[in-house]
Amino acid sequence: MEYKDYYKILGVSRSATPEEIKRAYRKLAREFHPDKNKDAGAEARFKEVNEANEVLSDPEKRKAYDALGANWKAGQQFNPPPGWDFGGGAGGFGGGFDTRGFSRGRTRAGAAGAGMGGAGGFSDFFSQLFGGAAGGFGGAGGGFQNFENATPGDTRAKLSINLEDSYEGAQRQISIGERVLNVRVPKGVTSGQTIRLAGQGSQGGDLLLELEFAPHKQFRAEGRDVHVTVNLAPWEAALGGKLPVPTLGGTVELNLPANSRGGQKLRLKGRGLPGATPGDQFVNLQIVQPPAASDADRAVYESMAKHFAGFDPRQN
Structure with a gap:
């Protein structure tokens, strides 16, 4: 052998x-x-x-x-x-x-x-x-x-x-x-x-x-509650509106409040795992900033800096 x-x-x-x-x-x-x-x-x-x-x-x-x-x-x-004898036995689990x-x-x-x-x-x-x-x-x-x-x-x-x-x-x-x-x-x-x-x-x-x-590429479960992270552009977070959100039952639209913040959690009631009392789905908001990849992009950010000159993110 x-x-x-x-x-x-x-x-x-x-x-x-x-x-x-x-x-x-x-x-x-x-x-x-x-x-x-x-x-x-x-x-x-x-x-x-x-x-x-x-x-x-x-x-x-x-x-x-x-x-x-x-x-x-x-x-x-x-x-x-010669004389080989495995004494460990065959019991137990792999x-x-x-x-x-x-x-x-x-x-x-x-x-x-x-x-x-x-x-x-x-x-x-x-x-x-x-x-x-x-x-x-x-x-x-x-x-x-x-x-x-x-x-x-x-x-x-x-x-x-x-x-x-x-x-x-x-x-x-x-x-x-x-x-x-x-x-x-x-x-x-x-x-x-x-x-x-x-x-x-x-x-x-x-x-x-x-x-x-098993690990899931989008969702994480805690009991019957399901958690998902959804990325937002800065203007989506600021202006609010209809936000498409994936769920285990398909994509739904969430009413995103204006001035939403990164790290904020929103709840979709009953969108978790089924049961006598269905779980909820919690949507964790994450703001993703577009890169300043060109002169035009930089100009937009410079304009924003001037417009929000009185805004101090370290104080707010």
């Missing part, structure tokens, strides 16, 4: 800290996740990244792997040294999971198995070293152990969703070993809530998926 250089796969040095490994893994997992990357080879690369993280994020597995030495090159034929208990609200949802062929198992190299006791968990972005010898109990993991998934409701697929589960994300869920999949955990226990929002 071929030796796998897990450090090279994640693009980190052999002295990388756990935080550096976590950052590298998350970046690559987002890049090659099959839900987002449809290029040929992306799924195989995603599995490879998951496997590398499964080893390097686990202190016992990493220690055992490092004991093999740093002189191996990826692709070389490899066999475990680096993509957080095993802390959940104390926030839970949302119950159904899950249905959808046949074989999920995110798949690990390589022969991994199996020879660690017993092959892990399978991919693509939906939550990390390694997930098979608990064939575990006692029944709830299994916990994190599931990253988009703000739009909460606003509109969504269906998501996650892979556990060779099982694919369909997960319904209800409208109005918030970060930290848990979806319980009855009977889908270890040995007949439940699978608890703690929801977290």
Whole structure:
């Protein structure tokens, strides 16, 4: 079998800290996740990244792997040294999971198995070293152990969703070993809530998926409230008027008061995440000054300076 250089796969040095490994893994997992990357080879690369993280994020597995030495090159034929016995066990979670208990609200949802062929198992190299006791968990972005010898109990993991998934409701697929589960994300869920999949955990226990929002290019959520920053030209802030504002439900017009200030917050009631009491959207105003890129531009600013000669921004 071929030796796998897990450090090279994640693009980190052999002295990388756990935080550096976590950052590298998350970046690559987002890049090659099959839900987002449809290029040929992306799924195989995603599995490879998951496997590398499964080893390097686990202190016992990493220690055992490092004991093999740093002189191996990826692709070389490899066999475990005589007497090799990994004593770290196969229990626990891979680096993509957080095993802390959940104390926030839970949302119950159904899950249905959808046949074989999920995110798949690990390589022969991994199996020879660690017993092959892990399978991919693509939906939550990390390694997930098979608990064939575990006692029944709830299994916990994190599931990253988009703000739009909460606003509109969504269906998501996650892979556990060779099982694919369909997960319904209800409208109005918030970060930290848990979806319980009855009977889908270890040995007949439940699978608890703690929801977290993926970073969004425009919006940020706090509970059911949504925050967005909108840029203004100086004359828009001074004169006021109709201001187009993006929301999760589409663009709306906000009545911008005259003499608005940078850093000021305006509220769009009920435009946050849905619920029995919908959240609000808060619009943070940011004034952007046009550059004085030409003589004509400078002349305008000089005229303004003369017109507002009595205005002292450091006193007002």
